[in-house]
Amino acid sequence: MRAVLAEDSLLLREGLVRLLDEAGCEVVAAVDDGDAAVAAVVEHHPDVAVLDVRMPPSFTDEGLRAAVRIRSEVPGTAVLVLSQYVEQSYAADLLATGAGVGYLLKDRVAALEELTDALRRLVEGGTVLDPTVVAQLFAGRRARPLQRLTEREREVLSLMAQGRTNTAIARMLFITPKSVEKHVSSILDKLDLPPSPDDHRRVLAVIAWLDDPDT
Structure with a gap:
């Protein structure tokens, strides 16, 4: 590099x-x-x-x-x-x-x-x-809460915001990688982020989370 x-x-x-x-x-x-x-x-x-x-x-x-x-x-x-x-x-x-x-x-x-x-x-x-950056950015935001996400989906999205892969998220939450994939798919659907060749949906989901945390 x-x-x-x-x-x-x-x-x-x-x-x-x-x-x-x-x-x-x-x-x-x-x-x-x-x-x-x-x-x-x-x-x-x-x-x-x-x-x-x-x-x-x-x-x-x-x-x-x-x-x-x-x-x-x-x-x-x-x-x-x-x-x-x-x-x-x-x-x-x-x-x-x-x-x-x-x-x-x-x-x-x-x-x-x-x-x-x-x-x-x-x-x-x-x-x-x-993680400290993520937490302080959450705290510094005031926006609409992401009411459609479950508590588990919030945990997954928080780890996504830290740049963790699905494998790492599964290990940290003690669930299977397949379960993480399902949670990520549900998160993207609930945030109205359909597949697109022009957009990185995981990044857009993180931005949505930072802009609209449920505090």
């Missing part, structure tokens, strides 16, 4: 370069702000862009805004956003760009195998969300 990295702290940037190298990524550019990240992705067309959320000049949500721009200007580029905090601004906009996006807290990517697995899933078109 080829990667562009954006991190304003020199020490963290160098550390992430080495960590990404150990995870099997060739870092083709390592920059320190969002605009430079977008420019590097446009130039190099990497498989994945890894961005810190808080970068110059305001140190608020530059990384998220850059991630949304990258998805718009170079469609198909996987994006992994890393942060010490959950920034709700632009997070939904990033998720709305479709499959291949991730948001992880830095404390959760200390293990090399976890980072490697996250990058692989993103490049393959998956979605990777830290």
Whole structure:
């Protein structure tokens, strides 16, 4: 995998370069702000862009805004956003760009195998969300509840929002993969998401859940 990295702290940037190298990524550019990240992705067309959320000049949500721009200007580029905090601004906009996006807290990517697995899933078109990110995005939303989903379907959709596969969901909920498939099919039907060659229905279901949690 080829990667562009954006991190304003020199020490963290160098550390992430080495960590990404150990995870099997060739870092083709390592920059320190969002605009430079977008420019590097446009130039190099990497498989994945890894961005810190808080970068110059305001140190608020530059990384998220850059991630949304990258998805718009170079469609198909996987994006992994890393942060010490959950920034709700632009997070939904990033998720709305479709499959291949991730948001992880830095404390959760200390293990090399976890980072490697996250990058692989993103490049393959998956979605990777830290459970804490999911929970805080739920809490920060006010919208209509998804009254048509059962409690079990909510559990399945919550794990889908974390980027889990059907096999992983089955293992975590102690049910069979076939049962998960049935729950996912029911969820998609209840959310009025028919099959479409243009849409990633699992991602659309996650966005619907984030926009309309039953709190």
